[in-house]
Amino acid sequence: xxxxxxxxxxxxxVRDVAEAAGCSTAIxxxxxxxxxxxxxxxxxxxxxxxxxxxxxxxAATGDLKAFLAEIMPLDEDRLTEWSIWLAFWAKAxxxxxxxxxxxxxxxxxxxNILRILDDLNARGELVAGVDRAHAARRVLAxxxxxxxxxxxxxxDWPTDRQHGLIDPELRALYIPSRIPASIAEPAAxxxxxxxxxxxxxx
Numbered sequence: 001x002x003x004x005x006x007x008x009x010x011x012x013x014v015r016d017v018a019e020a021a022g023c024s025t026a027i028x029x030x031x032x033x034x035x036x037x038x039x040x041x042x043x044x045x046x047x048x049x050x051x052x053x054x055x056x057x058x059a060a061t062g063d064l065k066a067f068l069a070e071i072m073p074l075d076e077d078r079l080t081e082w083s084i085w086l087a088f089w090a091k092a093x094x095x096x097x098x099x100x101x102x103x104x105x106x107x108x109x110x111x112n113i114l115r116i117l118d119d120l121n122a123r124g125e126l127v128a129g130v131d132r133a134h135a136a137r138r139v140l141a142x143x144x145x146x147x148x149x150x151x152x153x154x155x156d157w158p159t160d161r162q163h164g165l166i167d168p169e170l171r172a173l174y175i176p177s178r179i180p181a182s183i184a185e186p187a188a189x190x191x192x193x194x195x196x197x198x199x200x201x202x
Contacts, residue, residue, distance in 0.1 A: 001042060001045075009039060009091065050070065050078070055112065072166070166183075
């Protein structure tokens with residue numbers, strides 16, 4: 001995964017993988033028939049790692065934002081995963097196996113988001129009549145589009161800006177009184193806090 005994220009799919013060789021793993025190319029070839037199989041396994045492993053992490057976060061918290069945060073490019077590991085996914089997207093045009101894996105990943109993730117929204121709706125936490133299937137598509141598309149921009153302009157997308165884009169999308173789905181703390185708007189500073197801040201700037 002690290003080699004692909006740094007050099008891209010075409011530049012990575014079986015020899016590179018063997019050297020990084022501290023073994024011979026014969027060992028790599030024993031487990032993988034060719035480079036294509038090795039790359040495909042790496043791609044699906046990246047998907048499974050992120051999906052498993054997101055599902056574990058959901059199971060632990062029951063919170064939609066906790067689930068989504070695990071697939072947002074908020075740190076080095078998640079940024080590496082996005083680097084891998086983006087590298088494979090071009091391959092998906094001509095490789096039906098990669099295309100199928102990508103489609104299954106989208107369907108699985110979107111299905112999980114929809115399932116969470118259905119559960120929230122059943123508990124009476126969402127705005128009445130919200131189109132949950134559309135909301136699931138919109139949220140996933142927003143994260144995907146944002147991740148592409150983060151990849152090419154990371155300094156412009158620190159974690160607070162990423163949260164600032166996603167959180168309003170989620171807040172709009174909830175009844176105001178049921179908005180969870182994870183996406184609640186920061187409280188406006190009090191007059192005293194403003195005075196203290198101004199004094200500090202001076």
